[in-house]
Amino acid sequence: AQKVTQAQTEISVVEKEDVTLDCVYETRDTTYYLFWYKQPPSGELVFLIRRNSFDEQNEISGRYSWNFQKSTSSFNFTITASQVVDSAVYFCALDTTDSWGKLQFGAGTQVVVTP
Amino acid sequence: DAGVTQSPTHLIKTRGQHVTLRCSPISGHKSVSWYQQVLGQGPQFIFQYYEKEERGRGNFPDRFSARQFPNYSSELNVNALLLGDSALYLCASSLVAGGYQPQHFGDGTRLSIL
Numbered sequence: 001a002q003k004v005t006q007a008q009t010e011i012s013v014v015e016k017e018d019v020t021l022d023c024v025y026e027t028r029d030t031t032y033y034l035f036w037y038k039q040p041p042s043g044e045l046v047f048l049i050r051r052n053s054f055d056e057q058n059e060i061s062g063r064y065s066w067n068f069q070k071s072t073s074s075f076n077f078t079i080t081a082s083q084v085v086d087s088a089v090y091f092c093a094l095d096t097t098d099s100w101g102k103l104q105f106g107a108g109t110q111v112v113v114t115p
Numbered sequence: 116d117a118g119v120t121q122s123p124t125h126l127i128k129t130r131g132q133h134v135t136l137r138c139s140p141i142s143g144h145k146s147v148s149w150y151q152q153v154l155g156q157g158p159q160f161i162f163q164y165y166e167k168e169e170r171g172r173g174n175f176p177d178r179f180s181a182r183q184f185p186n187y188s189s190e191l192n193v194n195a196l197l198l199g200d201s202a203l204y205l206c207a208s209s210l211v212a213g214g215y216q217p218q219h220f221g222d223g224t225r226l227s228i229l
Contacts (some may be wrong), residue, residue, distance in 0.1 A: 004157075033214060033215060035217060037220075042222060043203055043205075043222055043223045043225070044220055044221065044222045044223065045158070045205060045207075045220035046220075047217045047218070047219060047220075050215070050217055052215065091157055091158070093157075095213055095214065099171060099213075100170075100212055100213025100214055101146060101148060101163045101165070101170060101171060101209070101212040101213030101214075101218070102148075102160045102163060102171050102173065102213070103148075103150075103158070103160060103207075103218060104160070105157030105158050105159075106157055107156060107157050108156075108157050
């Protein structure tokens with residue numbers, strides 16, 4: 001069975017601080033994809049980044065960066081120099097060969113950025 | 116290009132009624148998935164359709180059904196509504212059914228059951 005755990009319920013920061021969101025996943029599949037989505041108050045889930053299970057190279061895209069470690073089954077996400085517009089709920093999701101296309105989401109982490 | 120569009124935006128129903136939610140995928144996307152998001156939780160998978168065939172079903176009762184049309188749009192139907200069906204219903208589309216291609220979501224339909 002697949003499972004995604006986001007232990008942080010809410011994170012509050014002041015603008016320009018960095019924010020790191022934790023994600024721990026469980027799967028027995030060797031081929032899978034991990035995603036981060038952002039959900040602003042409007043409700044739409046916005047795709048941010050993805051990583052496949054064969055590529056542990058960490059990357060940076062603008063103010064976003066991610067740290068994927070298979071050894072600890074973690075896929076953490078960092079927002080650098082946070083802005084008020086980053087305030088949203090962030091979800092980590094898992095897609096595996098056992099159930100392609102059926103995203104398994106974590107419970108989400110509420111990020112509050114204050115000026 | 117237009118994103119995933121869902122209608123209606125909001126809906127209020129009473130227990131026992133029936134509801135139909137609609138979704139138009141991004142142009143060129145052949146896979147549509149439906150998710151239910153209860154307040155304070157992550158989305159839960161309901162259905163996936165690819166090329167008009169059901170590719171997967173989540174742990175939801177038979178009161179929930181869906182279909183995909185030749186133009187790849189989709190409908191989600193829920194019969195005999197219960198209070199617990201109150202949620203945000205999200206539709207997502209992707210080029211193919213799963214894997215590398217990310218799912219792109221619509222704004223959702225907020226369903227309230229009285």
